[in-house]
Amino acid sequence: MPADALKCKECSTTYPLDARYVCERCFGPLEVSYAPLTSTPDELRRRIQAGPHTLWRYADFLPLAGPPRTALPTGWTPLMRADRLAERLGLRELWVKNETANPTHSFKDRVVSVALARAIELGFETVACASTGNLANAVAAHAAAAGLPSYVFIPADLEQEKILATGAYGTHIVAVRGNYDAVNRLCTELSGDRPWAFVNVNVRPYYAEGSKTLAFETAEQLGWELPDRVVAPIASGSLYTKVARGFEEFIDAGLVTGDVPIMCGAQAEGCSPVAQAFAAGTDVCRPVKPDTIAKSLAIGNPADGPYAVELANATGGSIESVTDDEIRAGVRLLAETTGIFTETAGGVTTAVLAKLAAAGAIDPDERVVAYITGDGLKTLDTVRGTFEVAEIAPSVDEFELAFVSAGTA
């Protein structure tokens, strides 16, 4: 399914497949459009199954001109059946897509893989990004693997873990005194005058396509079937909308039958412009100043917000928000029932899933997939002080005093 143009989501004006992201006529966002499929479902399925155990097995659905050249294998992460979590929530069939298994421990490796591969095709020699942390990690790592210099722009108050894990790759870290939206604005200005591929600015249409592979893998790992409902986090709204697009493309290709799942979006209450718009019955997302521990979701001015609201409505889903305390509880709940330690964004997703289940919004017979998009090792402060450590002398007596007399060992 070769890409044939960049197309404005607002007014459908088309442009060549180069480094651009905004419609010159109406300022609407551009996305990749594809020529109609010429392969049968059997042919497509065979090509996918013969492909590598990375996101490139879905090359038929990705916007590259030639074979992808990336050095850091990404994707094909585990889809784990989460029976213990399902039982706690009163659900029958729950799956967790574990994106912590990617090379830099978040789903951002997917979007960067596609953006970087396309940037190299377009002749770029330097890559950059505006990031809330995970993207900076991924850009720094994939650029290092490809041997390209990189510049990552982050809010100066980002979690130390994310800064340290990014600096290790030898990138140029630019810590901007301001929130993510200020970083994004700066990068938008810089991208106009610099010959760099800003993965989420001037090559964003290609970048965004990477998120579709979350849906492709989910369907394939479910034995070429669709979930009934998914729960995914919303920051800019790009992942959430592209996951739905991925399911849609597999349905249109004849690889699966059924409908796009009920799409549930998850935000932190301290940065919930899309959830607020959904609740108010409008697609106008008023920007907010983020104040939440879920820094990877702290985008106060989400450009894909209107499309996220439309998608939730079109699929019978919803967009919910949860408090910082609920996020911390979500991180613990997921860890204790699945063995996956997620960062705050996964806490948001888990907490929204729990909230929907508690409200009876999920039919117990539904097959539900939750997208856990990042790793808890990057936001360690979230769990600090939420458990006790028993410090003892190396003595059997002290151990027994601490545990046996307490009846726990």
Place this chain on the structure above:
Amino acid sequence: MAVKVKLPTQLRDAAGNQSEAQVDGATVGEALDSLYAQHGELRSRIADDGGALRRFVNVYLGGEDIRFLDGLDTPVSDGDELTILPAVAGG
């Protein structure tokens, strides 16, 4: 009030290939009207038929999104700087 407007690359072809313009007005809206008076084609690129900003156009006054201020009614002072940028999703 004399105000400087910085234009994104995507709009410069409609502004004589300039990256900025000097305009007049007491509010952001008046400053933009003054910009349209200089470069007529910019109006339809930035604003809808009713004069409101299109939904993927962001305008900043001194670095602050005008939606946090009074929108197009936000007062401007001599020497202020407006920046027009396309909304772009993050990560």
